[in-house]
Amino acid sequence: MGYQVSPAGADAVLKELSAHYRVWAPRRFAGGGAFSDTDCVRYGEIQSVTEIVFDEKSRFSFKEALTPPSQTMFYFTESQMTEPEFPEKPALIFLRSCDLHAVRRLDQMYLRSGSPDYYYARLRENARFVLMGCRECFDSCFCADMGTNISDNYDLSIEPSGGSYLLDCRVPEWDALLAAQAEKTAEVVPSHVTQTRTRVSIPADLDISVMKSSIWDEYSKRCINCGRCNFSCPTCTCFTVQDLFYSDNAKTGERRRVMASCMVDGFTDMAGGGSYRKDNGQRMRFKVLHKVLDFRQRSGFQMCVGCGRCDDVCPEYISFSHLINRLGDAMKEVSGRDAK
């Protein structure tokens, strides 16, 4: 059912839902930007719908609600190993269509590749998703070309409209709650973009031979392997397991996993000194081909959802979408034909 709801009404709905869910949405962290007096829009828990930032793209993605950047796996106390407590309430996550498509990528990695991941499954179980409609794209978005611009597997949709909010509810148990707060019922179809300013085209003949192309060499110098692209990506899933003991009581400690980046030094380091892909250009190749080639080969669908965050956050202004568009020439180069 579709509804038009005032901001106060939407907050009343949110308050009711907050009794059962931890509500995550992109919100403004004043002064939290990389430079002085700049803000950062990223995910956090909210109390009011007015906290949600609709007119900017979040720098980091919703994935932090399901795969925390640092997550305790076990607590150690002498011979005991105990699991941490999980939040009592599942997450209710406000996100855009590209990000809702990214949930399917996370599910593929954590639940369907190999045995299911206990920690992800616990946070993912009973999580609900609120689709934030997009009336227009941002500069770096390329969702339409990745086929992620439309989502219909949401539980609720929301977008601001003339001082109110338009919502489409797919969860029958929430209808009474929304109806009680609605200004009126309405036919609501979440907005989506059909064309983006940034366009990408993945060559149909793309295969692993492209790793021999010279295009990667340029990134050996340009990329500074900071890993921002990975940490902001809604589909990057890699993690490193670390143990530590507490400095004020070395008998106790914990095992945790932290977000890892295939661009950052140390990702492949083995005890004894072995390591792979020391060159940043080759790390770029590894990442790009995971996003648009080898994940698809294993899973049947592309990993990249076209959110464009990696382009937004790169301190060296390296554009992932531009790189995808160079792959056609790179394939011509490696297949012996002349590049344009």
Added chain:
Amino acid sequence: MMQNEYRPFLSEIKEVIRHTEVEYTFRMEYHGPVKPGQFFELSLPKYGEAPISVSGIEDGLIDFTIRKVGKVTDEIFEQYVGSSLFIRGPYGNGFDLEQFRGRELVIVAGGTGVSPVRGVISYFADHPGESRGVHLIAGFKNPDEILFKKDFARWRQQIDVTMTIDAGEPTEEYRVGLVTSFIPGLRLQDRSAAEAIVAGPPAMIRFSAAALVAAGFPEEHIWISQSRKMCCGMGKCGHCKVNDTYICLDGPVFNYTRGKTLID
């Protein structure tokens, strides 16, 4: 409730065998199916986990031959008989012994690369009727780094063993030179029908496989065992991924036709 696959279990150290100053075999309690070439994540709480190959399998026991080279293994070397380590696994595909049954078998191993193939060597050495002969070429950097001396003494009675060190003076026990230099001289009944296994450091695997191909081995008869950084063993942490392949899930044992395409 879903099982937490990351939760390790305690395994008692039954015996510690010292090979060198920095390489020990820890014989641990384990009940369950396991194959040579598979690996476990070994851990000591507060120090970390490390993926270690199974280097021996007996009833109720598994061996881990560990080189003291990192934070976790340094701490493991402080543990003795009677104490316990946390382990989880086994992970990976391991070697399929059926693949080699009734065949002539060549095994090329370098350093701790002997660990993942030790179970295969022992099996066919102890069951001479089940293969058409085993040829082992094992290389170590120097005499001080030779592992499994007792095993080698036994294997010499059972199979064709060439032990070599990288540099120095040859003795009755070992020759001098890289393992690759002994591949062309192998005296085999039929190269085109024999199977070969290669395990060791990446460069050694690359050159040994190339030497086997040059010596007339079909690529589909060559098997390699890979190693990478691994934080999960379940195809999730991403550290061991090589293009579309997860070493932990799809390997660590690969047929060379696929293994040669694994370029990091």
